[in-house]
Amino acid sequence: MPSPTNAPARNARADTLTAALLLWLAGNALRLTILAVPPILAFIRDDFTLSATEVAILSSIPPALLAIAALAGSLLVVRLGLLNALVAGIAITAVGSALRGLSDTYAILVVTTIVMSAGVAMLQPIMPTIVRAWMPRHIGLGTALYTNGLLVGEVFPTLLTISLVLPFVGGSWRASLVFWSIPIALIALIVWRAAPRTPEVLRTPRETPHKWLPDWHLGLVWRLGAFFCCINAIYFGANTFIPIYLASKGHPELIGGALAALNFGQLPASFLLLAVADRMERKAWPYVVSGLLSLVAIVGLVFDVGAATAWWAGLLGFSDAAALILALMLPPLLCPPEDVARTAAGTFTLSYGGTVVVAIIGGIAWDATGVPALSFAPLALCAIAFVVLTAVLRGKRELL
Numbered sequence: 001m002p003s004p005t006n007a008p009a010r011n012a013r014a015d016t017l018t019a020a021l022l023l024w025l026a027g028n029a030l031r032l033t034i035l036a037v038p039p040i041l042a043f044i045r046d047d048f049t050l051s052a053t054e055v056a057i058l059s060s061i062p063p064a065l066l067a068i069a070a071l072a073g074s075l076l077v078v079r080l081g082l083l084n085a086l087v088a089g090i091a092i093t094a095v096g097s098a099l100r101g102l103s104d105t106y107a108i109l110v111v112t113t114i115v116m117s118a119g120v121a122m123l124q125p126i127m128p129t130i131v132r133a134w135m136p137r138h139i140g141l142g143t144a145l146y147t148n149g150l151l152v153g154e155v156f157p158t159l160l161t162i163s164l165v166l167p168f169v170g171g172s173w174r175a176s177l178v179f180w181s182i183p184i185a186l187i188a189l190i191v192w193r194a195a196p197r198t199p200e201v202l203r204t205p206r207e208t209p210h211k212w213l214p215d216w217h218l219g220l221v222w223r224l225g226a227f228f229c230c231i232n233a234i235y236f237g238a239n240t241f242i243p244i245y246l247a248s249k250g251h252p253e254l255i256g257g258a259l260a261a262l263n264f265g266q267l268p269a270s271f272l273l274l275a276v277a278d279r280m281e282r283k284a285w286p287y288v289v290s291g292l293l294s295l296v297a298i299v300g301l302v303f304d305v306g307a308a309t310a311w312w313a314g315l316l317g318f319s320d321a322a323a324l325i326l327a328l329m330l331p332p333l334l335c336p337p338e339d340v341a342r343t344a345a346g347t348f349t350l351s352y353g354g355t356v357v358v359a360i361i362g363g364i365a366w367d368a369t370g371v372p373a374l375s376f377a378p379l380a381l382c383a384i385a386f387v388v389l390t391a392v393l394r395g396k397r398e399l400l
Contacts, residue, residue: 128340
């Protein structure tokens with residue numbers, strides 16, 4: 001019979017394994033419903049007769065809400081406690097996504113997308129905090145796990161919507177949005193039932209820190225905000241403009257493969273970092289390599305449309321994902337535990353606000369000049385700025 005003294009160790013290992021699985025599942029909720037849109041974006045554009053700017057605005061709603069509502073995630077932790085806040089964010093995401101199936105007009109689609117995006121936004125600052133609570137000795141690994149889930153959540157809809165989901169739901173893009181809300185609802189239920197009840201998670205709202213607003217006087221918040229802005233603008237901008245850019249070039253048949261490659265290409269980076277995450281914490285050189293690879297990939301996407309399009313998209317997905325995973329480690333690594341949620345909220349507010357501006361500038365550049373390639377110019381500038389910001393963070397000794 002096993003010794004009773006081993007029971008706490010076994011329970012701790014079981015909690016760690018459970019936490020790892022739940023972090024991965026919760027990560028899926030951060031992107032799955034958002035990335036259900038790019039594969040059907042051309043159908044939405046044709047159905048509602050949208051301009052490139054209107055398409056950019058629709059695609060900018062998730063990053064806009066990730067900016068506006070990120071602070072709500074920090075507030076939820078204070079008001080509801082960490083676990084309740086996590087489950088609430090996932091549930092709101094599921095409900096908002098399902099409501100998009102009611103969209104008979106562009107206005108309704110915008111409103112329901114706002115609701116869905118608000119749920120995702122609330123989760124953004126909660127996830128680094130839950131990593132700190134569940135896996136305090138393995139922050140790099142915990143971050144890599146939920147980010148791997150995030151990236152897998154991006155791949156599923158881009159890979160399966162056109163080939164399987166649309167035929168299954170009779171070709172209705174509205175029904176496909178409802179379809180992708182179902183797994184998110186199941187994840188909310190699983191997290192609620194199976195979450196390890198650690199002391200940090202079980203803190204009542206009265207026991208949690210009362211400060212939820214970011215310290216806007218802290219330079220770290222602004223530096224990380226700009227850093228994440230470059231990463232997110234490249235990713236969301238690519239998902240926005242690749243479909244309509246390829247269609248404008250007379251190659252709509254390349255859209256599905258390019259989007260799948262962009263998102264599937266992130267997985268090798270994620271699995272690689274699962275193995276080496278703890279050794280890569282705060283290292284500067286991976287960010288430099290990522291920024292340069294992203295710049296090369298963007299140029300390839302614009303000027304080498306054809307057989308190599310999917311390859312360029314996959315390279316962009318790989319480079320941007322590596323930067324994202326490593327950057328998401330920084331708030332829990334650089335902040336005291338009580339400040340992780342509010343610092344992350346401030347970072348995401350700034351970064352996604354900038355992402356919206358970058359996407360809209362790209363749409364306006366296309367509409368104003370009639371040159372589709374100019375929609376990618378702001379993304380190329382973000383790749384260059386990313387390398388410069390890496391040097392700034394290293395100068396502040398926030399990267400090594």
